[in-house]
Amino acid sequence: MALFIAMLTSVSIGLAQAEVTPDHAKRMAKGLAIFRDGVGQAMKQRCVKCHGGGKIRGELDITTRNLLLKGGSEGPAVVPGSAKASRLFRLISHVEKPHMPAKGEKLPAGLIAKFAEWIDMGAPYGEVLLDSKLAGGEMQITDSDREYWAFVPLKMTSVPKVKNSQWVSNEIDHFVLSKLEAAGLQPNNPAQHRALLRRLYFDIIGLPPAPEEVANFLAAADGNPRAALESVVDQLLNSPHYGERWGRHWLDLARYADSFGFEQDTDRNHAYHYRDFVIKALNNDMPYNQFVRWQIAGDEIAPENPLALMATGFLGAGVFPTQLTEKEFESARYDELDDMVGTMGTAMLGMTIGCARCHDHKFDPIPTRDYYRLITTFATTIRSEIDVDLNPEVTKADLAKWQVVHDKLAAGLARWEKESLRERLVAWVKNPPAESAGKFEWLVLDDLKIKSLNGAVFKRQGDGSFLLTGNNPKDDRWVITTELKSKALTGIRIEALAHESMKHNGPGRADNGNFALSDIRVFIESLDGGSKRVAVKLTNPQTTFEQNKEGLSVASSIDADKKKTGWAVDQGGIGKDQTAVFEFAEPVGFADGVKLTVELDFFTNTSHTIGRPRLAITRHPKPVPLKGSAQVASVTKLRAAFKDADNLDEFSEKDLQMLLRAYRTLDREWLKRDAKLKAHLAAKPKPQTTKVQISSEGYKPMKHHADGRGFPHFYKHVHLLRRGDSRQKQEKMMQGFLRVLMRGAKDEEKWQQPKPNWARTSFRRKALANWLTDIDHGAGPLLARVIVNRLWKHHFGRGIVNTPNDFGLQGEVPTHPELLDFLAGELINSGWRLKPLHKKIVMSYVYGQSADFSQDKSQVDAENRLYWRCTPRRLEAEPIRDSLLKVSGLLDTTMFGKGTLDPLMKRRSIYFQIKRSKLIPTMQLFDSPEPLVGQGARPSTIISPQALMFMNNAQIRAAAMSLAGKLETEVNSQAVMVGYQTVIGRAPSLREKQATLVFISKQEESYCEVGRNDARKLALADFAQVLFGLNEFVYVN
């Protein structure tokens, strides 16, 4: 821009020098006074709108003096010093045409005189006529821009009157017929039932009717055609194939594929969920506004709903380079933002927003600033792969069922404890069973102090273990101290216990459930202070599991390496309790008691501490047992205390509870009940997760080849770019929308609600979704117009707006604008549901009329823009292939899931994997688009390679053989009949039958001659292949 201004400056200097006269300054001052006395104001009010204020008619921008002098396509507008020589004056005084102002009345004579004088004085400006000119002359959006037919609110007109009311099935027909009548055209008669049925099947589900479906419909339609029609329409709209047929139309718009494109064309293995979302949403008749909202911001709007997450795949379906150099990082990201906004623009709004990337849109009222404000929405949005529970309802139900049992067990146990535990404790004290009378191998140390150097929190459990909660530090050292009476201690035991609070149930706190105990040290000192603290030498380590025999073995936690090596339990030990025991080289202890200090270090791996430790010591003679019975130290203490008490009442409630908690772990009955509860706890249902590619913010980005080079995936801020060049950054942008689609004093903030507390994302996308679907003040009316036009286009072959992806000024205007708005209104009134609209369209007379051609009518309307007939259409790639599979009995109707590149796949074509470098040739042959930018209309070509496919393709031949297998059981004349019925839904004429019968016998004969023993089957396959090649098979009328 700097360059631009500099150029203008130099121009003005040149002109100024030429016109300098001795009284120049004086004249200019006078001129300035005239400017301020009305001329400036008049120009602002009457001229600027078309000459600089957003529009620049005749390439003349008068908002600054320099621009005025520069002039427009007809040369300079003003010659300073001479009103008569100035075009501006000649036009406003109506001396020359075009008279100005072009709109509204001629300026008052007095004002025109002022203009003349002003020009004579040198035409000075007191100010620029538009503030924005200071910022560089950006396009302005005015209310007149909002008056363009596509941008105005929906206009609800009453249905037009028609002469021939017999022709009318519903409102749609009023709109269409009134135009036909105005053109003096009669619509065609209704199509034959058979033709209509075929049309309905292909349009709605993309497959032909089976012979019995044809027969049933014909029978029903003979009775009550309207009821038969309604019934079959309902049935087709409710078919799961509907979503497969119409989902494919949407996937064209979404440039959906399963790979990145570019260099390596890396697969996106989890992108197919987006395709499945589209099919499911359409089959469920999801309201279209929700369909749109979820694709933009499903993760923000319904984060708990897997379908909403899958929907965001829309944003990330575009191509992206898989190999990037540092120089390309940022421009590639801007390309990606452009892809997201551009695809959204064409698919949802029928607007070519991407055209405003390098300069203000040439035709539509989209300033470059709006473009950059809009792409800011996606600044931090990236592709990620996350684990999603695709059936949260099932999980929830399972969990609820489980919870009932759990509650019952837990309540039962609690009740039992309340009722029985106290008595049993008394009995136990009075009559201690032999095995608990001090005969145990391990004394569990629960009465101890445990401290984490890095802030981990320990929560004491009933069984003497400590559960770690809260912060999981990168590394840690625990210092544990306790006091004991024992002497002659022979060993120490460290347990790492599993717990459901940890990943994979632990027993470690690492993401994979592992831990790594780098080092263990034990120290003793006498309680009376008579001896110094000494280290205890540990020997003979044993364990229930160790990750390896080297650096992750139990021995490595007492080796010379204090940091790198240590005991770990991955690759077999995850999710289970693990134990390590160490012997003391010599028995240790003091008669008066001992203070024991244990230090545990966790430095070997990041955040790899034990999650639920339990410590015990033993006096057992060596070798000390790895397993063995245990008693909790506090129990021992309490028991000793209890022995001295006469009854339980002497205990404080707190001590009593502690005593009971300790006691119950020794009670067989309690243990039995508790084990049951624990077993159930272990069986708690877990969600079954699947990897899903989504577009969101804050998740780990999908892997990229350039990650090693430091590719950042996104940049927090979006800048306004000069000429779309990321090296020419201007100011930082804030999110905004297209101002031409903002009405009624709405500014962005109305859609940008504050984000919720739980928000992980920016909620800019939700704001965009709010604006997109706002029918009162936002883009809602256009959103509705664009989608109803798409429905119409796919039902009739051409849209009411025949440029379905461009509703802008370069697009075509609607042939039936009132009908378009009526349909959009119907959509909104039915809660944005598409199926009722489909139904209304296909139940109309105009849809159901015949395809018969009429030369007379075509003289008036050659392109059938008024719909005097049904235009015959060639089927698209998918229905051609799917129909071949269907009629030959090979179609596999399995829905959803990962696609395949196998061209011989027998599922519907929408389930092909779409790898951008390996598109399925058969699909491409019949004009299936390259998934690069959104496509709203496919071409329909006729080329010889298509014929080659029908002649020679292996899958076609296999389909022919399969159908021949079915025909083989019939005599030839019946086989011909069945073949015709199956493939094109009608019986052959007599002549067709004769010709085909002759053909079959000739072929059979020739196959016999070469010694084929399957000659008849081959002949029937040749016949079946002829049926596939019929124009009637690929053209619907």
Next chain:
Amino acid sequence: MDEIREIKNLTRRAMLQRCGMGMGSLGLWSLLQQEGLAGQRTLAPKHPHFAPKAKSVIWIFTNGGPSQVDTWDYKPALAKRDGQTLDGFDRFTGFFANSVGGLMKSPFEFKQYGQCGKHVSSIFPRLAKQVDRMAFIHSGHTESNNHSPALFMMNCGLPRMGYPCVGSWVTYGLGSSSDSLPAFVVMSDPKGRGLPKGHAANWGAGYLPSVYQGTHFRPTGDPIDNLYRPREMNPDQQRRQLDLLRHLNQKHLDANPYEEELAARIESFELAYRMQSAAPEALAVDQEPKHIQKLYGLDDDKCKHIASQCLTARRMIERGVRFVQIYSGGMENQRSWDGHNDIKGNHSQFAAETDKPVAGLIADLAQRGLLNETLIVWGGEFGRLPIAQKGSKPGRDHNPHAYTNWMVGGGINGGVSYGETDEIGHKAAVNKVTVNDLHATILHLLGMDHERLTYRYNGRDFRLTDVAGKVIREVTS
């Protein structure tokens, strides 16, 4: 604009007749497409904007980015400064920022050839003898230092995926003059070294109808899909089958006489039947006399694969194919001209694979009088740096700032060298040429104005040259 208005006023039948008579004009397709009337006649020959100098193109795509200073851009100063550090060099220019070495002279000797006295590297002994026919452009520069964006730039005019390539634009603009072969054929490396980066997008039609995409002749197996009739059928059986199909479709057409598309589709089966024999015939280079095979180097193991492709290319353009692209080399590194390591070994090898076949092609076309109506283009997606990429055998890294193209044939001013790089061949310096300029020039030679060859898509008139491009008049005759 007037043309569109005029066409809109035509009746549908009249319009189809008009196209059918070969009067279809540029830009008409999009209109036809919107009306759903497009038929196979879209590939019928169309008139260019003005008298063409060449009718068809053979593009030898030296994939991977050949080094200009080791091939056609003689830089004595580079030899003098061998080993010096290149001051101010941006280490992110190439692909490997951490392997930046000093300036490195060419390992090859240069000698002068022809009347024009062009200096040519010793790796092109045969092509060197054709320099008086060639026009060199030394000042090419591009927008990416990375293979696939640069490939897309060179093929499609933008460094992004998804735009129609030159071959698609040319067939869109001119149609095909063959009714039994594809209009636009691509041949890739047959030695198992892969496809160029970005694969089929390099010959894709982008938003143009897929009719215009390149047909990739597979290097092994069936060259194109569905070319051979089912194994169990003999020619008589298939002919009978097609006769029955034609009969039944004709009856259907008789009942719907105004549906032009139905007639077109009937005809497409007949064309397909002819293609079954025409395509294998065009590929049958062994039908050529021995001395012709030898001229291309079919008897030479080093280069017989490219020889076969070059000879096939000639047979194709003789049969009306409009655009043939031959990729020399497969993917990156030592599989193509991408000489990151051992520039000497790499370029010696790929030059030896192409020198004799391409020189043979030029000579053969000339002796048949076809060279003046065929345009041959030689070049890759970018050039290489004058500094070394460090390694046990030094190579050269990517250089988007300079590369050399040459063209020969119809409309080319032989012996001309246009544009210059700086004294070490690092950056284009004099008369810089963009990829858009090169494309504009190619279209110009084929009789098309690059600013008028447009296609309306999603609300915009797209061009191969986007918003730029200037015909390089100095290289055209």
